[in-house]
Amino acid sequence: MKNALAKALDTQGYTTLTPVQAAVTAPELTGKDLLVSAQTGSGKTLGFGLAIAPGLFGEAESFGPAAAPLALVIAPTRELAMQVKRELTWLFAHAGAVLASTVGGMDMRDERRALQRGAHIVVATPGRLRDHVMRGSIDLSGLKAVVLDEADEMLDLGFREDLEFILDQAPTERQTLLFSATVPAAIAKLAQRYQTEAVRISTATGATQHADIEYRALNVSARDSENAIINVLRYYEAPNAIVFCNTRAMVNRLTTRLSNRGFSVVALSGELSQNERTHALQSMRDGRARVCVATDVAARGIDLPNLELVIHAELPTNQDTLLHRSGRTGRAGRKGVSALIVPPAARKKAQRLLGWAKLKAEWADAPSAEEVTAKDDERMLASSDWSTELEDSNREAVAKLVNTFTAEQLAAAYVRLFRERHSAPEELSDLSAAPAPREAFGPSVWFSLEGGRAAGAEPRRLLPMLCKLGNLSREDVGAIRIQPDASLIEIRQSAVQGFLGAIGSSMTLEDGAKLTQLSQPPKFDKTPRPSGPAKGKATHSKKPAPPESTPAKASGTTTPVDWNDAPKPRVKKPKPGSKPTSRPKPKHDSSKSEDSPVTELKKTGKANHGPKPPVGKPSSKKNRARKLAKTSEATPKRGKPRGQR
Incomplete structure (x- = not known):
């Protein structure tokens, strides 16, 4: 086993291990459960590959025939899972390992056939792996090791139930490794439940966090954010760069803008299919594209070999996302730059994020067009074109150019061609002015x-009415002062003649409103405006006069309110020749002086209490009197009145 792994490391050019790789491969930790937190780009993938190797094939130099998987590696995204598979493929290539993957977006039938043929190591995403387990496509009974890569991100994406389901199906006697950039309470709880006496390893400290990354916070005006991104890309001219956005809409907008400016750009967001995302990443790796505009989830775990620049077009929501974004660069000892685009409204948020992440950033203005041009001149003078030997096939053409044109003409042509290959920088607003x-x-x-x-x-x-009818511009109209009964308007003296000619001698504007020229500047009415808005019609502030029955309110005194001031209900007149029935007093309230109205009896012998008030309308005093009559306990006599018998 040692010879096979050593040969693979030598082939890839590894001479020393990173701190996290050395920590997890310590002899005393062989076969133990590990909870590892390390910064992104520290070589975690190779680290857990070396950590699980002794438990997979012991002292043997190669794997046996492939059957049920011996190791399971779970990653949050398809891109990260495929990247892990590529790393483990070359690591165990000399040991004869067979690897399979089960990730969303791929044909499930092909994955099922690959699992049936057998695999030593399976790399998967949580959702697709759970589908295979429930369908019986994969046998987890032979697992010796389970690795959760980027465990904190999987919990953030809502894969907790899937992870718990998968770990419950795996054998209890196994080696479980949890790798994460941070270890929040949720990760600690998961480790406590599914790990046995796990050893805690931490190689990421606040003092050395992202030591190979230069953080720059760039001040820009609110309207220059996108222009600043163009200038930052032009200033650094990195072989590969990622621009992070918070939404898919921003990804699409910025991708279109950069493409129109001549950048070779690809987009990476959740709305793309797996095939489109794979092609986008491959174009970044082989140099066909230089800029990738992506959301946080889509770019999780991406490892591009020449990624030297990360731009935060929109600030992340928390410090963990800031670290994960920036960790795409400065990997494996390489240097990188993480640039935050900070408009004035986001300055305090940027300071809080950097403080929470324990990062120190250099605050400066975004590169101006002059700075980008100066940087281009430095790259032009340092170009390898000046030191390359002249080929024999080009000697005749060079001689013709030298004999035909002056040195200044040749230099001007070279500068012009050099700058035409690059997008022109943008002019930014001067924040200090x-x-x-x-x-x-x-x-x-x-x-x-x-x-x-x-x-x-x-x-x-x-x-707008004055500009339209008077043929004026906005600059020709000065102050507009609204007075109680008129509107005072100031017109530039040089535009008055054209204004009067446009409105005509009638001096009439819309709706017949008359316009009058004043001989001298007016004196404005400084009376305070009414508290209520006056739009369309004037509001009347006078209150209705109190009823005659209510005495006027004297100064300094308060008149008690009489709640029984409703007028007496109207009593229906009896028919000629009949005697009115006595009006019984209601028993429920003896304090009221009004009597219940007389109830008129019809030929049917039923009491008629009058029409009911309309439903849904507020009851008047008359309706309240009728309701009072209904609730009375007095019952009228049945039959016709004595006078009608």
């Missing part, structure tokens, strides 16, 4: 327009 002072309006003439605050006049409605 003070706002330009407002230009004085100058000589003006005042006009008075009929209709003021009482008629609902507003500057936002008067301005």
